[in-house]
Structure formats: C-alpha cells, structure tokens
Amino acid sequence: MIRVTRKLEFSAAHYYHNPNFSAEENRRIFGKCNNPHGHGHNYVLEVTVAGEPDPATGMVLDLKELKDILQREVSDRMDHRNLNYEVPELAGQIPTCENIAAVIWRLLEPKITQGRLDRVRLYESPDLFADCTADSNGSGR
Amino acid sequence: MSRPLKLSLTRRYRFAASHRLHSGSFSPEENLRLYGKCSNPYGHGHNYTLEVTITGPVDAETGMVANLGELDPFVEREVVEAFDHKFLNEEVPEFRASVPTTENVCREIFRRLKSFPAAHLERVWIEETSKNSFEFGEESAGVEQPKP
Numbered sequence: 001m002i003r004v005t006r007k008l009e010f011s012a013a014h015y016y017h018n019p020n021f022s023a024e025e026n027r028r029i030f031g032k033c034n035n036p037h038g039h040g041h042n043y044v045l046e047v048t049v050a051g052e053p054d055p056a057t058g059m060v061l062d063l064k065e066l067k068d069i070l071q072r073e074v075s076d077r078m079d080h081r082n083l084n085y086e087v088p089e090l091a092g093q094i095p096t097c098e099n100i101a102a103v104i105w106r107l108l109e110p111k112i113t114q115g116r117l118d119r120v121r122l123y124e125s126p127d128l129f130a131d132c133t134a135d136s137n138g139s140g141r
Numbered sequence: 142m143s144r145p146l147k148l149s150l151t152r153r154y155r156f157a158a159s160h161r162l163h164s165g166s167f168s169p170e171e172n173l174r175l176y177g178k179c180s181n182p183y184g185h186g187h188n189y190t191l192e193v194t195i196t197g198p199v200d201a202e203t204g205m206v207a208n209l210g211e212l213d214p215f216v217e218r219e220v221v222e223a224f225d226h227k228f229l230n231e232e233v234p235e236f237r238a239s240v241p242t243t244e245n246v247c248r249e250i251f252r253r254l255k256s257f258p259a260a261h262l263e264r265v266w267i268e269e270t271s272k273n274s275f276e277f278g279e280e281s282a283g284v285e286q287p288k289p
Contacts, residue, residue, distance in 0.1 A: 131194075
C-alpha cells in the first residue's frame with residue numbers, strides 16, 4: 001500500500017465560545033481564544049490517501065483530481081472565511097482544530113473514489129495540529 | 142459509508158539541554174568507539190523539539206481532546222522545567238543510572254507524561270537535530286523494558 005499526501009493552505013478567522021457556558025466559564029476554558037472579535041490562523045492541511053498504484057498509470061489517484069476536490073470542498077468553503085459564521089458544516093460546534101479536521105474528513109471521504117482517505121492532518125500553527133483518522137478500534141466518536 | 146473517527150492532538154515544545162553519552166559499564170576505549178564525539182567528557186548540547194500526541198473523545202461542549210490550558214502547564218512542569226537548560230546526566234535524576242540518549246529521553250518523557258489526566262498519551266517524538274528524530278509510543282510502552 002502507498003500513501004500519497006497533498007498539502008493545502010488556507011487562512012480563516014474563528015473564536016471559541018459556548019453559549020451553554022457563562023461569560024466567566026467561557027473566558028476560563030477558552031482563554032484568549034474567547035475574544036469575541038475573533039482571531040485567525042494560516043491553516044496548513046495535509047490530506048493523505050492510501051491505496052495500490054494503478055498498474056497502467058502508476059498512480060494511487062490523480063493528484064490533479066485531488067487538488068480540485070480540495071479546492072471545492074475546503075478552500076472554497078473555508079479560505080478567507082469566518083469559521084463560526086460562514087461554514088454551515090461547523091454550525092453549533094466550536095471551531096477547534098479537532099472539529100475542523102473531522103468536518104474536513106467527512107467532506108472529503110465520500111469524494112475520494114480512487115484509493116481511500118487515510119488521514120487528515122490540520123495544523124493551526126507549526127506547534128499545534130490535529131489528526132483525524134478512521135478509528136480501527138471503534139472507540140472514537 | 143462513513144467510518145467512525147479517531148482524533149488526536151499534537152503539540153510541539155522546545156527545550157535546550159546538554160548531555161554526554163557515556164556508560165560506566167564500558168571501558169574508555171569502548172565508550173569512545175560506541176559514542177564517538179558524543180562521549181566528550183565535557184558534554185555537548187542540543188535544541189530539542191518535542192512533540193506530544195494525545196488522543197481521546199472530543200468533548201462536545203469544548204470541541205477539544207484536551208484543553209491546551211491544561212496540557213501546556215502539565216508538560217511545562219513535568220518536562221520543560223526539568224529538562225530545559227540542564228545537564229541531563231546530572232540534573233535529571235533518572236539519567237544518573239541510564240545514558241541520556243534521545244531514545245532514553247523519549248522513554249523518560251513518555252513515563253513523565255503518561256499520567257496526564259485529561260486525555261490518553263499516544264506518542265512522544267523528539268527531534269535532537271534536524272537530521273535525527275526519535276519516537277516512543279504506547280505500543281512500545283507495554284513492552285518490558287531492559288533495566289538500565
């Protein structure tokens with residue numbers, strides 16, 4: 001099996017706030033991420049697809065096709081957007097790295113027809129990233 | 142068909158420390174042959190990069206595997222404060238009995254962090270230089286380790 005990874009960058013704004021918490025709880029739990037004016041990141045997304053290379057083409061999947069899927073499903077939805085207000089798939093969720101990675105996984109999984117989605121890695125900064133993978137033990141959510 | 146998902150969070154930390162690779166079980170010649178310039182008795186140092194990976198269910202209220210407001214101070218206290226700008230051989234008690242190779246540093250950091258209460262520790266990865274990195278994960282943690 002071969003794993004192929006494509007990288008993509010997008011920039012977006014967000015803030016963390018849960019209406020079920022009091023103002024004090026929001027500040028205590030989310031810290032400066034709770035600033036209601038929001039803040040932003042240059043996100044770096046790595047999408048890994050696993051599969052056997054096609055004997056005729058030598059490719060697991062057509063990277064041009066993957067690039068187009070990432071443009072449509074991720075960049076068009078999230079680049080230069082406010083993740084709290086402009087991405088319906090995140091509605092009602094705190095737009096953390098974990099939740100964004102899971103949303104991206106669910107958007108991409110049905111679109112990838114050559115090979116199989118193996119991992120979505122989302123960097124919020126060089127020092128913080130979330131990995132979303134299929135849960136082989138069935139212990140996830 | 143949608144598969145159940147597993148989420149992990151990886152956070153990167155940095156510390157600078159000195160060490161010397163030398164074992165009392167070997168002769169000076171053997172130490173020099175085994176560890177080369179790393180056995181220089183005056184020690185040498187590195188800028189270490191540490192990645193800590195935790196997993197667990199994503200809390201529906203916070204959207205988090207664990208709050209960095211809890212993870213950061215835990216790693217700072219257990220590892221960074223103990224290792225940063227220190228001579229590992231003398232100032233981290235565990236390395237009085239074992240050689241502070243980055244393999245052993247990985248294992249020691251995993252041991253120090255596995256009690257993190259808010260999520261499950263999956264992996265510790267350390268880059269010693271841009272050319273060398275080491276990883277210790279939960280799959281290795283269950284294996285009986287040789288006594289130093």
